[in-house]
Amino acid sequence: MLPVFVGMLPVLLLAGLILALSIPGTTSESATLRFLGETDFIVNESNGVVRLVIERVGDPINVTAVVELEGDDTGDFHTVDAAAILHSTESSKTVFIAVTDDDLPEADEIFTFNLRLQNATNGVTVGTPHKATITILSNDNAFGIIAFNSTEEIVVDEPRGQDHDVPFTLIREKGTYGTVTVYYEISEGPNPASQDLSPDRGNITIDVGQDVMQFYILIKDDQIPEDDEVFSVRLTGVVGGALLRQNASSVQLRIRRNDSPLRFSHSVLTVQESAAVIAVNVTRGRRTEDGPLVGSDDKEVSIGYKVMSGEGLGSATPTVDFFDLQCNAMPCDVITVTFPPRVYETSLLFNISDDDMPELAESFRLVLLEETIRGDAVLVPHSTVTVTIEPNDEPHGVLSINSSVQPISINEDLTLRFEGIIIVRTGGSYDDVSANWSISRNSSDRSPVSDDLSPEEGTVRFADGQMTAVIPINIEADDQPEEAEAFILKLLPNTVAGGAKVDEPMEMVFYIQDSDDVYGLFRFDPATEPSIQSQPEGRFLSLHFLRDGGTLGNVSMTLTALYIPAGPIDPALARDQVLNVSRSINVVFSRERMVHVTLPIRNDAFLQNGAHFLIQLNILELIDISPLIPSNSPRFGGPLNWTLTVTPDIANGEIGFTSNATVVVYEPEDSIASVVSLPLRRDGTDGRAVVFWSLQPTGANRDDVTANDLKPFNGSVVFLSGQSDAFINLTIMADNIPEVNETLLLNLDRSNVENQILKADFTSREIIILENDDPGGVFEFSPFSKGPFIINEGEAVELLVVRAQGQLLKQLVQYEMKPSGSSEFYGAIGILEFKPGEREVEVALVARPDGVPEAYSAGFHLPTSVLHTA
Numbered sequence: 001m002l003p004v005f006v007g008m009l010p011v012l013l014l015a016g017l018i019l020a021l022s023i024p025g026t027t028s029e030s031a032t033l034r035f036l037g038e039t040d041f042i043v044n045e046s047n048g049v050v051r052l053v054i055e056r057v058g059d060p061i062n063v064t065a066v067v068e069l070e071g072d073d074t075g076d077f078h079t080v081d082a083a084a085i086l087h088s089t090e091s092s093k094t095v096f097i098a099v100t101d102d103d104l105p106e107a108d109e110i111f112t113f114n115l116r117l118q119n120a121t122n123g124v125t126v127g128t129p130h131k132a133t134i135t136i137l138s139n140d141n142a143f144g145i146i147a148f149n150s151t152e153e154i155v156v157d158e159p160r161g162q163d164h165d166v167p168f169t170l171i172r173e174k175g176t177y178g179t180v181t182v183y184y185e186i187s188e189g190p191n192p193a194s195q196d197l198s199p200d201r202g203n204i205t206i207d208v209g210q211d212v213m214q215f216y217i218l219i220k221d222d223q224i225p226e227d228d229e230v231f232s233v234r235l236t237g238v239v240g241g242a243l244l245r246q247n248a249s250s251v252q253l254r255i256r257r258n259d260s261p262l263r264f265s266h267s268v269l270t271v272q273e274s275a276a277v278i279a280v281n282v283t284r285g286r287r288t289e290d291g292p293l294v295g296s297d298d299k300e301v302s303i304g305y306k307v308m309s310g311e312g313l314g315s316a317t318p319t320v321d322f323f324d325l326q327c328n329a330m331p332c333d334v335i336t337v338t339f340p341p342r343v344y345e346t347s348l349l350f351n352i353s354d355d356d357m358p359e360l361a362e363s364f365r366l367v368l369l370e371e372t373i374r375g376d377a378v379l380v381p382h383s384t385v386t387v388t389i390e391p392n393d394e395p396h397g398v399l400s401i402n403s404s405v406q407p408i409s410i411n412e413d414l415t416l417r418f419e420g421i422i423i424v425r426t427g428g429s430y431d432d433v434s435a436n437w438s439i440s441r442n443s444s445d446r447s448p449v450s451d452d453l454s455p456e457e458g459t460v461r462f463a464d465g466q467m468t469a470v471i472p473i474n475i476e477a478d479d480q481p482e483e484a485e486a487f488i489l490k491l492l493p494n495t496v497a498g499g500a501k502v503d504e505p506m507e508m509v510f511y512i513q514d515s516d517d518v519y520g521l522f523r524f525d526p527a528t529e530p531s532i533q534s535q536p537e538g539r540f541l542s543l544h545f546l547r548d549g550g551t552l553g554n555v556s557m558t559l560t561a562l563y564i565p566a567g568p569i570d571p572a573l574a575r576d577q578v579l580n581v582s583r584s585i586n587v588v589f590s591r592e593r594m595v596h597v598t599l600p601i602r603n604d605a606f607l608q609n610g611a612h613f614l615i616q617l618n619i620l621e622l623i624d625i626s627p628l629i630p631s632n633s634p635r636f637g638g639p640l641n642w643t644l645t646v647t648p649d650i651a652n653g654e655i656g657f658t659s660n661a662t663v664v665v666y667e668p669e670d671s672i673a674s675v676v677s678l679p680l681r682r683d684g685t686d687g688r689a690v691v692f693w694s695l696q697p698t699g700a701n702r703d704d705v706t707a708n709d710l711k712p713f714n715g716s717v718v719f720l721s722g723q724s725d726a727f728i729n730l731t732i733m734a735d736n737i738p739e740v741n742e743t744l745l746l747n748l749d750r751s752n753v754e755n756q757i758l759k760a761d762f763t764s765r766e767i768i769i770l771e772n773d774d775p776g777g778v779f780e781f782s783p784f785s786k787g788p789f790i791i792n793e794g795e796a797v798e799l800l801v802v803r804a805q806g807q808l809l810k811q812l813v814q815y816e817m818k819p820s821g822s823s824e825f826y827g828a829i830g831i832l833e834f835k836p837g838e839r840e841v842e843v844a845l846v847a848r849p850d851g852v853p854e855a856y857s858a859g860f861h862l863p864t865s866v867l868h869t870a
Contacts, residue, residue, distance in 0.1 A: 031058030032127035033065055035115055036092055039132040045106075045139040048099030049812065049831060052082075052132055053092055054115065056124075060088035063117070063124050064796045064846055066826045067095055067132075070112040076100055076136060077111075078814070083118070083827030083846040085798050093844075096831035097134065098814070105142040105175025107241075110135050118826070118846050119794055141174035143241030144211070146182050147248035154251060158196075158219055158226075158258040160376060165216040168233065168251065170204065172211040172242070180206050180240030186217070186253070189231040196220055196229060196255060206242075217253070223378045225261040225287060225295035230254045260295035260377040261287050262303050262368060265345075267382040272390045273354050274398065274426025276467030277325070279347035280366060280385055284339045287380055297342050301375030304334040305348070309364035316362035316389055323351040334372060351467060352389055354397070354428050363388045396499035397425035397462070399435050399491060401508045408510035409629050412452075412475055412482075421471045421489060421510065423460045425500065433498030434461040435491050437471060442486040442509050452476050452485060452512055460491075462500075481518035481550035484511050486627055514631050517549030519622055522557060523638030525594060530615060530642050532601075532650050534686065541579070541599040541613060541644065547589055548637060554623040555589045555634045559615060561599055566610035569643060574614070578605040588623075606755050609651035609683035613644040651684025653719060655691055655751060656759025663765055667772040668734045677727045678746065678765060682719050682756075689719045689756040692749045693728055695767075699743040708733055709742060709769060719756075730767075738775040740808050743768050776811045777803035777834065794849040798842050807837050815843060824848055 036055035043050060054065050062085070069080035082095035097113065115130040149169040156166055170182060185201035186193035193200035198218045206213045217233065235249040265281040266289075284301065285293045307324055309315050316322055319330070326335045326348060337346055348366065365386050370379040402422040410418050425433070438457040439449055449456045454474045462469055471489070488509050493502040524530065525544035533542050541561065560583050562574035576583070580600040587597055601607070620634040658681045668674040680691065694714040697705035707713070710732050717726045728746070748763040782800035789797050801813065811834040821828030826846040834841055 029059040029061055030123040030125075031056050031061045031063065032125055033063055033086075033115065033117065033130075034127040035129045035132055039129045040135075041133070042135045042137060043099055045099055045136055046101050048101075048134075048136060050097045050099075050132075050134055051094055051833075052097065052113070053094050054084050054086065055092045056086050056090075057127070059123070061124055062086070062088050064119070064844070065093075066116055066118050066846060067097075067113050068116065068826070070114050070131075074109075075102075076109060078831075079822070079827075079829035081822075081826045082830055083796065083825075083844040085796055085842075085844040094833070095827075096812075096833065098831050099134075099136055103140055105140040105144075105177065106136070107138045107142045107175075107177040108135060118796065138175075138177065138241055141243065142177045143180055143243075144172035144175050144177075144206075145243050145245050146180070146206070146235065146238050147171055147173065147245035148235070148251050149212075151248050151251055153254055155254045155256060156219055157256050157376075159221050161221060163221055164219045166219060166253070167214050167216055170206070170213045170215070170235075172206055172213070173245070176209045176211050178240050178242075179208055180238055180242040182206065182213075182235055182242075182244075183237045183239075184233060184235050186231050186233050190229050193231050196222060196226075197231065197253075219255060223259060225259045225378060225380070226255070227257045227294055228254060257294070257296045258376050260284050260297060260301060260375075261380040262301070262373070262377050263287070263380050264366070264368070264382045264385040265289060266385060268386050268388070270388045270390065271352055272426060273321075273352055274428075275352045275389075276354075276424050276426060276429075278350050278352055278387070280350065280387065281345055281347050282337050282368070283345050284377065285344045293344070295378075296376045297344070299375055300338060300340055301373070301377040302336050302338040303374075303377065303379070304336045304369045304372030306334050306367050306369060307332075307364060308367055314361070314363060316364040316387075318364070321353050321355075321362050321389060322364060322387075323353065325349040325351055334369060336372070350387070354426070354467075361388050361390055396431055396433055396501075397427045397429055397467075398503045399423055399425055399433065399460070399462075399496065399500050400503050401489070401491060401505045402468070403505050403508065407629055408508070409484075409513050410473075410475060410510065411632060412477060412512050412515040413632070415475050416477065418473045418475060419470045421473065421508070423469045423471060423491070425462050425467050425469075429462070429465045429467055431464050431498050432462065433496070433500035434459050435493075435497070435500070435502055436460075436495035437489060437491050439473075439487050439489050442488040445485065449487065450476075453487070459495075462498075475512065479516055481516040481552070482514060483518055483552060484514045484627055484629055484631065486511050511627060511629050513629065514633055517633045517635070517637075519553045519631065519633040520550055520555060520589065521548040521637035522546070522555070522589075522617070522620060522634055523548070523636065524617075524642055526638075530644055532613065532644050532646065533598075534650055538603060539601040539607075539650070541601070541615075543597040543599065543615065545587065545589075545595045545597070547593045547595075547634075549633065551589075551591045551593060553625070553634075554591070556619075556621045556623055557587045557589065557617065558619040558621075559585050559587065559617050561585060562614045562616070563605075563607075564612045564614055566608050566612075569612050569614060571614060571616075578602060578607070584618075604754055606652045606757060607646045607650060607684065607686075608654060609646060609648050611646040611651070613646070615642040615644070616640060646684075648683065648685050648724065649722070650686060652686055653682040653684045653689050653751070653756035654759045655680060655682045655689065655719070655756060656748065656762030657681075657765050658762075660762050660765065663767045665732055665767065665769055667732060667739075667769060672734050674732050674734075676730045676732060676767075678730070680717060680726045680728065680748075682724045682726075683759070685719070685722045685724050687753065687756065688721050690716050690752040691719070691726075691758075692716045692751075694747055694749055695730075696745045696747065697743070698745050698766075699741075701740055701742055704739065705742050705744060708735060709739075710744075732769065738772070738805060738808060739769075740771045740775045741768055771809075774805040776809040777807055778805050779803055779811075779813050779834075782840070791847055793847045796844060796846045798844050801832060801841050801843060803834055803839050807834075807839065810835050813841075817845070 036053040041050045065084045067082045073080045078098040084093040084095050086093050111134045113132045149171045182204045204215045231253045233251045235244050271278050368383045402424045436459050460469050491502045491506045525546040528544040530543045563578035564574050617640045658679045665676050744767045746765045748758050782802050785799040813832045817828035832841045
């Protein structure tokens with residue numbers, strides 16, 4: 001800060017320092033003042049400094065000019081006026097207008113600055129151009145940042161019988177100037193979005209001042225069975241000056257599985273008239289007989305059906321030829337079939353009437369009625385089934401064992417009384433009939449049948465008109481592990497009574513399944529949990545398994561071992577080439593209770609710190625099972641998955657800087673050198689590693705970086721086994737030479753072993769040695785400009801600012817007159833430009849002629865401060 005004092009000194013002492021606004025000349029002298037070069041400027045608020053060049057054309061006359069803002073001061077500029085003095089030896093002068101950088105959202109603003117003479121100097125006029133416009137572009141997100149108000153997944157149901165609008169809310173943060181248009185589209189679904197949603201793309205207009213906007217996506221009721229569908233609603237662009245907030249520009253839209261398909265299992269069914277009770281299956285959840293489940297299944301659905309039959313030959317007559325067993329009271333028009341949640345099949349039972357009259361084939365139809373559907377379901381082919389009754393005989397019927405379900409297996413652990421052995425009466429159903437039956441073992445086991453079930457024999461009876469009968473069996477429960485046992489039930493033909501006969505099948509084999517986990521209950525051994533082992537001979541996974549329950553039989557267990565890098569434990573992210581075995585491993589238990597499995601890890605595999613091994617137990621298979629029926633065991637008895645985490649002592653090294661931020665250092669001032677330590681971190685400390693590094697100067701000043709600035713320029717760092725931290729030490733050297741910012745790039749080049757790698761994105765650090773020894777210079781007023789000065793209103797004074805020390809940079813210097821400079825002087829606040837190598841710049845001040853009577857001023861002073869370097 002350089003004070004300047006004004007005192008009552010004779011004017012003659014200031015000769016040469018005071019410049020009059022007008023200099024006498026001949027009447028023939030004339031000149032024109034105007035702007036030279038560009039007069040229309042477009043600038044950003046953050047770096048707006050405008051250079052206005054004032055030109056004098058004509059005779060070399062001394063001229064004082066003022067550049068002043070037209071209109072009110074809105075606070076958008078550091079100063080709204082500037083003054084310039086053009087000596088007779090100068091043809092042009094440059095003044096600077098600086099834009100104020102605030103944090104207020106603003107739209108484009110246009111300002112006009114006028115050039116004028118301070119006094120009506122004889123022979124000098126203002127020509128054109130004498131106006132300059134400065135446009136400050138919209139700033140601080142004046143038009144807003146557009147985002148979804150929430151990025152959480154939106155889950156909706158597809159409506160039934162109508163379309164449904166889903167609202168999405170956009171918010172406009174920061175400024176709300178102007179009307180902006182946001183574009184969106186829907187993608188990433190299992191099928192084109194237009195099949196399920198409308199519209200699948202579009203735009204939304206947000207008006208001036210509006211900061212919340214809602215738009216709607218229509219969910220179509222397409223009546224198509226579908227599983228969960230996930231779409232991405234993405235904001236793809238915006239026009240009108242606004243921006244998109246990238247981390248909130250998309251939302252997941254999930255349409256829950258819907259439209260469960262309803263159908264008959266078959267479209268045609270042919271039965272004998274002696275078939276008695278037949279089942280017509282209605283299914284839910286499959287579009288074809290063997291197709292996968294599709295559509296919703298978590299809620300109850302129902303549909304009505306109707307029995308349709310004509311009259312005359314070829315048509316079966318209801319209540320005469322067949323009975324709908326779902327009809328509890330006549331008449332029955334439409335009967336409803338209900339599917340509880342997660343039930344996928346139900347049977348409609350019809351009693352086929354057997355008469356003693358020779359008849360041709362007779363048919364009736366069942367029709368599912370779409371209009372009766374209740375719940376989230378749709379009707380698909382087959383929606384009708386035709387049942388044809390073949391010709392009939394045997395008025396008293398033929399008794400046989402129902403063989404439609406074979407083989408019959410009974411679970412001893414869950415069943416006390418089994419009623420699944422059905423004897424059917426085909427043909428006629430007149431009169432009461434009966435037949436005896438017996439049960440024996442179908443194996444070499446000589447123990448009594450009664451040890452496992454009762455009774456061993458009995459009589460099956462049919463009343464008049466009865467078509468089916470059940471032989472009930474009591475199962476003897478125990479807690480002894482046993483393998484499956486086979487039994488044979490026989491109808492005894494010579495015991496038939498009532499006029500019926502026995503026909504094939506007269507025998508059936510059924511089984512009591514293995515019980516009490518006779519083949520074992522398999523799990524991870526809780527006493528010895530899985531682990532990752534590192535031994536001198538190598539690394540491996542150590543897995544222990546336990547077999548509870550029985551140990552009969554050889555059992556094959558299939559498991560999967562996956563290596564998943566650090567992050568989510570997602571099997572889809574698994575990598576190969578880590579284990580020395582395939583992903584799928586087969587382990588055989590030969591009557592053992594415990595098995596230890598070791599899975600070797602490749603010597604050259606890189607194990608990342610925080611990675612995981614996922615062990616999944618998949619399948620248990622009984623080898624050489626006898627008899628060949630589904631078994632209850634072996635089975636899994638604990639968790640099916642186990643996750644092992646790679647810890648630092650097991651992991652291989654992933655080496656990198658602890659940060660990739662730029663390192664700013666200073667040339668030491670109180671010593672000849674200083675040391676900067678840059679830390680390295682190794683995630684995984686197994687083994688010894690050496691990392692080689694190098695320094696590379698970069699940027700415009702790279703040729704100025706020498707060994708006198710810092711050392712060394714390359715080297716290496718050693719990590720001992722178990723060591724996770726190390727440092728690269730650089731020495732910064734001191735000198736007295738003015739220097740600008742010097743930039744270097746410190747790179748980790750390589751490591752000395754294969755299983756130690758460099759960490760991605762953390763292999764380099766930018767180092768900046770900040771400018772030092774005042775490369776841009778030190779500024780002060782020239783001794784010849786320290787005054788004191790005595791001037792009148794309307795007169796000008798010119799001061800000289802000088803730069804000492806460094807001259808390497810283009811430097812902008814701000815000055816300001818205090819305490820009330822702007823109210824008394826044009827140009828009281830301004831900016832000076834020092835070009836590289838330039839040592840002196842002049843400042844022009846003009847006392848404002850305000851017409852207000854004032855006493856003598858006590859003085860003023862002019863501090864200086866550096867704004868920035870360019």
